[in-house]
Amino acid sequence: EDQVTQSPEALRLQEGESSSLNCSYTVSGLRGLFWYRQDPGKGPEFLFTLYSAGEEKEKERLKATLTKKESFLHITAPKPEDSATYLCAVQAYGGSQGNLIFGKGTKLSVKP
Amino acid sequence: ETGVTQSPTHLIKTRGQQVTLRCSSQSGHNTVSWYQQALGQGPQFIFQYYREEENGRGNFPPRFSGLQFPNYSSELNVNALELDDSALYLCASSLGGAGYTFGSGTRLTVV
Numbered sequence: 001e002d003q004v005t006q007s008p009e010a011l012r013l014q015e016g017e018s019s020s021l022n023c024s025y026t027v028s029g030l031r032g033l034f035w036y037r038q039d040p041g042k043g044p045e046f047l048f049t050l051y052s053a054g055e056e057k058e059k060e061r062l063k064a065t066l067t068k069k070e071s072f073l074h075i076t077a078p079k080p081e082d083s084a085t086y087l088c089a090v091q092a093y094g095g096s097q098g099n100l101i102f103g104k105g106t107k108l109s110v111k112p
Numbered sequence: 113e114t115g116v117t118q119s120p121t122h123l124i125k126t127r128g129q130q131v132t133l134r135c136s137s138q139s140g141h142n143t144v145s146w147y148q149q150a151l152g153q154g155p156q157f158i159f160q161y162y163r164e165e166e167n168g169r170g171n172f173p174p175r176f177s178g179l180q181f182p183n184y185s186s187e188l189n190v191n192a193l194e195l196d197d198s199a200l201y202l203c204a205s206s207l208g209g210a211g212y213t214f215g216s217g218t219r220l221t222v223v
Contacts, residue, residue, distance in 0.1 A: 004154075034212070036214075041200075041216075041219070042217070043116075043118075043202050043215050043216045043217045044155070044202070044214045045214070046211070049211065087154055087155075089155075098143065098145040098157065098159075098160030098168045098206075099157045099160075099170060100145075100147075100155070100212065101157070102154030102155050102156070104153055105154055
Protein backbone atom coordinates (compact mmCIF):
# COMPACT_ATOMS: atom_id res chain seq x y z
CA GLU A 1 0.00 0.00 0.00
CA ASP A 2 1.32 3.44 -0.96
CA GLN A 3 1.85 5.66 2.08
CA VAL A 4 3.64 8.75 3.36
CA THR A 5 4.94 9.35 6.89
CA GLN A 6 6.18 12.74 8.04
CA SER A 7 8.31 13.48 11.09
CA PRO A 8 8.36 15.14 13.46
CA GLU A 9 4.67 15.94 13.92
CA ALA A 10 5.61 19.30 15.39
CA LEU A 11 8.83 21.30 15.50
CA ARG A 12 9.58 24.45 17.47
CA LEU A 13 12.61 26.48 16.42
CA GLN A 14 14.17 29.74 17.43
CA GLU A 15 14.58 32.28 14.66
CA GLY A 16 17.82 31.46 12.83
CA GLU A 17 17.96 27.85 14.08
CA SER A 18 18.24 25.62 10.98
CA SER A 19 16.62 22.18 10.86
CA SER A 20 15.15 19.52 8.58
CA LEU A 21 11.74 17.92 8.13
CA ASN A 22 11.49 14.31 7.01
CA CYS A 23 9.09 12.60 4.59
CA SER A 24 9.38 8.82 4.28
CA TYR A 25 7.39 7.17 1.53
CA THR A 26 6.43 3.76 0.25
CA VAL A 27 5.16 3.73 -3.30
CA SER A 28 5.06 1.16 -6.08
CA GLY A 29 6.54 3.57 -8.61
CA LEU A 30 7.21 7.22 -7.85
CA ARG A 31 5.82 9.62 -10.40
CA GLY A 32 6.55 12.70 -8.28
CA LEU A 33 7.02 13.93 -4.71
CA PHE A 34 5.48 17.26 -3.75
CA TRP A 35 6.06 19.66 -0.87
CA TYR A 36 3.36 22.11 0.14
CA ARG A 37 3.05 24.76 2.83
CA GLN A 38 -0.32 25.21 4.54
CA ASP A 39 -1.34 28.09 6.77
CA PRO A 40 -4.25 27.63 9.23
CA GLY A 41 -7.64 27.54 7.46
CA LYS A 42 -6.03 27.88 4.02
CA GLY A 43 -5.33 25.58 1.13
CA PRO A 44 -1.88 24.07 0.52
CA GLU A 45 0.59 26.34 -1.28
CA PHE A 46 2.93 24.60 -3.73
CA LEU A 47 6.64 24.64 -2.91
CA PHE A 48 8.49 21.94 -4.88
CA THR A 49 8.13 18.87 -7.08
CA LEU A 50 10.90 16.25 -7.13
CA TYR A 51 10.94 13.40 -9.62
CA SER A 52 14.06 11.27 -9.13
CA ALA A 53 16.55 10.29 -6.44
CA GLY A 54 19.37 12.78 -6.11
CA GLU A 55 17.28 15.72 -7.24
CA GLU A 56 17.43 18.93 -5.20
CA LYS A 57 15.45 22.17 -5.42
CA GLU A 58 15.81 25.45 -3.55
CA LYS A 59 13.61 28.44 -2.87
CA GLU A 60 14.73 31.19 -0.51
CA ARG A 61 15.41 29.52 2.86
CA LEU A 62 14.02 26.13 1.79
CA LYS A 63 15.80 23.24 0.10
CA ALA A 64 14.17 19.93 -0.80
CA THR A 65 16.09 16.73 -1.48
CA LEU A 66 15.00 13.25 -2.57
CA THR A 67 16.30 9.72 -2.10
CA LYS A 68 14.66 6.41 -3.06
CA LYS A 69 12.98 6.16 0.34
CA GLU A 70 12.60 9.68 1.72
CA SER A 71 12.69 13.39 1.14
CA PHE A 72 13.99 16.15 3.37
CA LEU A 73 12.92 19.76 3.56
CA HIS A 74 15.83 21.75 4.95
CA ILE A 75 15.06 25.14 6.46
CA THR A 76 18.04 27.45 6.80
CA ALA A 77 17.93 30.36 9.27
CA PRO A 78 14.12 30.30 9.57
CA LYS A 79 12.05 33.38 10.29
CA PRO A 80 8.73 33.61 12.18
CA GLU A 81 6.90 33.93 8.84
CA ASP A 82 8.04 30.40 7.98
CA SER A 83 5.68 29.10 10.68
CA ALA A 84 3.14 26.81 8.98
CA THR A 85 2.31 23.15 8.44
CA TYR A 86 4.48 21.55 5.77
CA LEU A 87 2.85 18.74 3.81
CA CYS A 88 4.55 16.07 1.73
CA ALA A 89 2.67 14.14 -0.96
CA VAL A 90 3.54 11.47 -3.51
CA GLN A 91 1.97 10.53 -6.78
CA ALA A 92 2.43 6.96 -7.96
CA TYR A 93 2.50 5.48 -11.42
CA GLY A 94 -0.54 3.30 -11.95
CA GLY A 95 -2.46 4.92 -9.11
CA SER A 96 -5.90 6.43 -9.43
CA GLN A 97 -5.60 9.42 -11.76
CA GLY A 98 -4.79 12.57 -9.86
CA ASN A 99 -4.26 10.81 -6.59
CA LEU A 100 -1.82 12.68 -4.39
CA ILE A 101 -1.14 10.70 -1.21
CA PHE A 102 -0.42 13.11 1.61
CA GLY A 103 1.30 12.71 4.95
CA LYS A 104 -0.19 14.29 8.06
CA GLY A 105 2.26 17.16 7.92
CA THR A 106 4.83 18.76 10.21
CA LYS A 107 3.68 21.82 12.13
CA LEU A 108 6.58 24.25 12.30
CA SER A 109 6.66 27.12 14.80
CA VAL A 110 9.49 29.66 14.61
CA LYS A 111 9.83 31.97 17.60
CA PRO A 112 11.55 35.36 17.39
CA GLU B 113 -3.58 34.82 -13.95
CA THR B 114 -6.31 33.93 -11.48
CA GLY B 115 -5.83 31.09 -9.04
CA VAL B 116 -8.30 28.46 -7.88
CA THR B 117 -11.39 29.92 -6.22
CA GLN B 118 -13.85 28.01 -4.06
CA SER B 119 -17.27 28.90 -2.71
CA PRO B 120 -18.65 29.17 -0.17
CA THR B 121 -15.80 29.61 2.33
CA HIS B 122 -17.81 28.29 5.26
CA LEU B 123 -20.98 26.23 5.48
CA ILE B 124 -23.05 24.68 8.27
CA LYS B 125 -25.43 21.83 7.44
CA THR B 126 -27.60 19.42 9.37
CA ARG B 127 -27.03 15.68 9.34
CA GLY B 128 -28.94 14.05 6.46
CA GLN B 129 -28.94 17.16 4.28
CA GLN B 130 -27.24 17.56 0.93
CA VAL B 131 -24.52 20.09 0.03
CA THR B 132 -22.93 21.45 -3.15
CA LEU B 133 -19.48 23.00 -3.15
CA ARG B 134 -18.09 24.94 -6.13
CA CYS B 135 -14.66 25.43 -7.65
CA SER B 136 -13.30 27.58 -10.46
CA SER B 137 -10.04 26.24 -11.80
CA GLN B 138 -6.93 28.28 -12.51
CA SER B 139 -6.87 29.83 -15.97
CA GLY B 140 -5.56 27.31 -18.52
CA HIS B 141 -6.05 24.27 -16.26
CA ASN B 142 -8.30 21.48 -17.60
CA THR B 143 -8.23 19.01 -14.69
CA VAL B 144 -9.88 19.36 -11.29
CA SER B 145 -9.37 17.20 -8.19
CA TRP B 146 -11.22 17.29 -4.88
CA TYR B 147 -9.76 16.48 -1.46
CA GLN B 148 -11.16 16.17 2.06
CA GLN B 149 -8.98 17.34 4.95
CA ALA B 150 -10.06 16.49 8.49
CA LEU B 151 -8.59 18.50 11.35
CA GLY B 152 -4.96 17.59 11.99
CA GLN B 153 -4.79 15.26 8.97
CA GLY B 154 -3.40 15.49 5.47
CA PRO B 155 -5.80 15.91 2.54
CA GLN B 156 -7.43 12.73 1.20
CA PHE B 157 -8.20 12.31 -2.48
CA ILE B 158 -11.91 12.13 -3.34
CA PHE B 159 -11.94 12.18 -7.16
CA GLN B 160 -10.61 13.90 -10.28
CA TYR B 161 -12.34 15.24 -13.40
CA TYR B 162 -10.84 15.67 -16.85
CA ARG B 163 -12.83 16.75 -19.89
CA GLU B 164 -16.05 16.55 -17.88
CA GLU B 165 -15.50 12.87 -16.99
CA GLU B 166 -14.43 11.35 -13.66
CA ASN B 167 -11.08 9.68 -14.36
CA GLY B 168 -9.95 8.77 -10.86
CA ARG B 169 -11.56 8.15 -7.49
CA GLY B 170 -10.37 7.59 -3.95
CA ASN B 171 -11.95 5.53 -1.20
CA PHE B 172 -15.13 7.57 -0.79
CA PRO B 173 -18.74 6.28 -0.99
CA PRO B 174 -21.06 7.05 -3.93
CA ARG B 175 -22.87 9.76 -1.96
CA PHE B 176 -19.83 11.89 -2.87
CA SER B 177 -20.32 12.88 -6.50
CA GLY B 178 -19.14 15.61 -8.80
CA LEU B 179 -19.41 17.44 -12.07
CA GLN B 180 -17.06 19.32 -14.35
CA PHE B 181 -18.38 21.92 -16.75
CA PRO B 182 -17.13 22.94 -20.23
CA ASN B 183 -15.30 25.92 -18.70
CA TYR B 184 -13.47 23.43 -16.43
CA SER B 185 -15.18 24.64 -13.26
CA SER B 186 -16.43 21.89 -10.97
CA GLU B 187 -18.91 20.95 -8.25
CA LEU B 188 -18.68 18.50 -5.38
CA ASN B 189 -21.99 17.15 -4.13
CA VAL B 190 -22.40 15.24 -0.90
CA ASN B 191 -25.73 13.56 -0.09
CA ALA B 192 -27.02 12.30 3.26
CA LEU B 193 -24.47 14.26 5.26
CA GLU B 194 -22.90 12.58 8.28
CA LEU B 195 -21.14 14.19 11.23
CA ASP B 196 -17.82 12.74 10.01
CA ASP B 197 -18.16 14.71 6.78
CA SER B 198 -17.19 17.83 8.72
CA ALA B 199 -13.87 18.88 7.18
CA LEU B 200 -12.07 21.33 4.92
CA TYR B 201 -12.86 20.49 1.29
CA LEU B 202 -10.11 21.43 -1.11
CA CYS B 203 -10.21 21.79 -4.86
CA ALA B 204 -7.03 21.55 -6.92
CA SER B 205 -6.60 22.26 -10.60
CA SER B 206 -3.86 21.21 -12.98
CA LEU B 207 -3.02 21.00 -16.65
CA GLY B 208 -3.33 17.33 -17.50
CA GLY B 209 -2.48 16.18 -13.98
CA ALA B 210 0.87 17.97 -13.65
CA GLY B 211 1.47 20.59 -10.97
CA TYR B 212 -1.55 20.95 -8.69
CA THR B 213 -2.73 24.38 -7.50
CA PHE B 214 -5.07 24.33 -4.52
CA GLY B 215 -7.84 26.70 -3.56
CA SER B 216 -8.39 28.00 -0.04
CA GLY B 217 -11.08 25.44 0.62
CA THR B 218 -14.62 25.28 1.97
CA ARG B 219 -15.00 24.58 5.70
CA LEU B 220 -18.06 22.31 6.10
CA THR B 221 -19.54 21.73 9.52
CA VAL B 222 -22.25 19.09 9.92
CA VAL B 223 -24.34 19.34 13.08
